[in-house]
Amino acid sequence: MHPVRRTRLAVVSALACLGMLVSACGLGTAAGPVRSGDLAGPLADVESLDGLEIAVGSKNFSENIILGKIAVTLLASADADVTDLTNIPGSSAARQAHIEGQIDAMWEYTGTGWITYLGHDDPIADEQEQYVAVRDEDLELNGLAWLPPAPMNNTYGFAITQATAQKYGITKLSQMKEVPVAERTFCVESEFANRPDGLPGMLQTYDIPQGEADGVPESNLKTYQTGAVYSATEKGECTFGEVFTTDGRIVALDLTVLEDDREYFPKYNVSLVIDDEMLQAHPQIADLFAPVAERLTDEVLIELNAKVDVEGLEPVDVAYDWLVSEGFIS
Incomplete structure (x- = not known):
C-alpha cells in the first residue's frame, strides 16, 4: 500500500x-x-x-x-x-x-x-x-x-430571474456592467463576499471592482446563509445571486445562470x-x-x-x- x-x-x-x-x-x-x-x-x-x-x-x-x-x-x-x-x-x-x-x-x-x-x-x-x-x-x-x-x-456562478434577463437582455457575466449601478446588487454568502478568489476577484475580472462608486458599492452587497441566496434572488432582493451551477433550485425557481465568459471560476x-x-x-x-x-x-x-x-x-x-x-x- x-x-x-x-x-x-x-x-x-x-x-x-x-x-x-x-x-x-x-x-x-x-x-x-x-x-x-x-x-x-x-x-x-x-x-x-x-x-x-x-x-x-x-x-x-x-x-x-x-x-x-x-x-x-x-x-x-x-x-x-x-x-x-x-x-x-x-x-x-x-x-x-x-x-x-x-x-x-x-x-x-x-x-x-x-x-x-x-x-x-x-x-x-x-x-x-x-x-x-x-x-x-x-x-x-x-x-x-x-x-x-x-x-x-459544479462550480460557482451568478443567476438572475427571467424578469431581469428580459429587462436587461444579459446572458453572461461580462454584461453585468451594463446594469445601472443602483440596480447592480448582489446576494452572496458571507464567506464568498470576502474571499480573494470569490466575489472581489470575480468583480475585478469583469471590470466592476468591489467597493467603488462606479463598480459595486458595499451597500449593493447583501449576505445570506448557505442556500438562502436562491430564494432571495427569486424574490428580487438583489439582481445577481451567487449559486452553485448544478443546484436543483435553479430550475425550481426558474433562475438563469449567466455564462462565465472570462472563465474566472475554477472547474x-x-x-x-x-x-x-x-x-x-x-x-x-x-x-x-x-x-x-x-x-x-x-x-x-x-x-x-x-x-x-x-x-x-x-x-x-x-x-x-x-x-x-x-x-x-x-
Missing part, C-alpha cells in the same frame, strides 16, 4: 466503529439502506466484484450524497460487499478519512482536489488539463486514483476517486463507472438535486431510480 496511507489492518477498528455509525468514531455518518439490482445495458458484461469489500464515502451535501449512493448501488449490483459511509460532515473529515483508508472510494471535484487538497493557488482553466494534473499528483502523493471525470461542472468536474491498490486489483471498477460518469451532465445533476432539495425524496431512491431509468441496472 502507498506509504502515505494506513494499512488495512491499521483501520479495522475504525471501520468496525464506522460501520456501527457511532458519531464518536469521528465521521458521524448516517448512511441508511443499500439498494441494488442486476447490472444491465452497457454494464451487463462487467466482471463481478464478488469478494471485494469496499467502503464508500461522501460529503454531507445533497449532490455528493446522491453521487455516493450511485456508487454504493453500482458496486452492490456488481456483487461487492459495500459499506455505505456516505454523508460525512464536512470536506475536511471526508478527505482525511479517504487519505487514511477509512473509506476506499468517494466522488471528488477536480477544483477542490487541485486548490483545497493539493494546495495550489491558481486553478487550471482547461478542464482536461486540471483533471490530469490532479490525477497525477494525488496518485503520487497519496495513492489515490482519479477515474475519468464526468462532464458536469469542478466530478470524478470517482479510489484507492489505487484496490483499483489495480479490481480494474473492472473503472469499466463499471465509465459509462455512468459520461452521463452525469449539469442538466442531470440539476434534476437529481431538485428531487432531493425541492421534492424531498431520499438520495438512495433518487440514485437507484436514475440508474434504472438510464438502463444501468434492472
Whole structure:
C-alpha cells in the first residue's frame, strides 16, 4: 500500500466503529439502506466484484450524497460487499478519512482536489488539463486514483430571474456592467463576499471592482446563509445571486445562470476517486463507472438535486431510480 496511507489492518477498528455509525468514531455518518439490482445495458458484461469489500464515502451535501449512493448501488449490483459511509460532515473529515483508508472510494471535484487538497493557488482553466494534473499528483502523493471525470461542472456562478434577463437582455457575466449601478446588487454568502478568489476577484475580472462608486458599492452587497441566496434572488432582493451551477433550485425557481465568459471560476468536474491498490486489483471498477460518469451532465445533476432539495425524496431512491431509468441496472 502507498506509504502515505494506513494499512488495512491499521483501520479495522475504525471501520468496525464506522460501520456501527457511532458519531464518536469521528465521521458521524448516517448512511441508511443499500439498494441494488442486476447490472444491465452497457454494464451487463462487467466482471463481478464478488469478494471485494469496499467502503464508500461522501460529503454531507445533497449532490455528493446522491453521487455516493450511485456508487454504493453500482458496486452492490456488481456483487461487492459495500459499506455505505456516505454523508460525512464536512470536506475536511471526508478527505482525511479517504487519505487514511477509512473509506476506499468517494466522488471528488477536480477544483477542490487541485486548490483545497493539493494546495495550489491558481486553478487550471482547461478542464482536461486540471483533471490530469490532479490525477497525477494525488496518485503520487497519496495513492489515490482519479477515474475519468464526468462532464458536469459544479462550480460557482451568478443567476438572475427571467424578469431581469428580459429587462436587461444579459446572458453572461461580462454584461453585468451594463446594469445601472443602483440596480447592480448582489446576494452572496458571507464567506464568498470576502474571499480573494470569490466575489472581489470575480468583480475585478469583469471590470466592476468591489467597493467603488462606479463598480459595486458595499451597500449593493447583501449576505445570506448557505442556500438562502436562491430564494432571495427569486424574490428580487438583489439582481445577481451567487449559486452553485448544478443546484436543483435553479430550475425550481426558474433562475438563469449567466455564462462565465472570462472563465474566472475554477472547474469542478466530478470524478470517482479510489484507492489505487484496490483499483489495480479490481480494474473492472473503472469499466463499471465509465459509462455512468459520461452521463452525469449539469442538466442531470440539476434534476437529481431538485428531487432531493425541492421534492424531498431520499438520495438512495433518487440514485437507484436514475440508474434504472438510464438502463444501468434492472
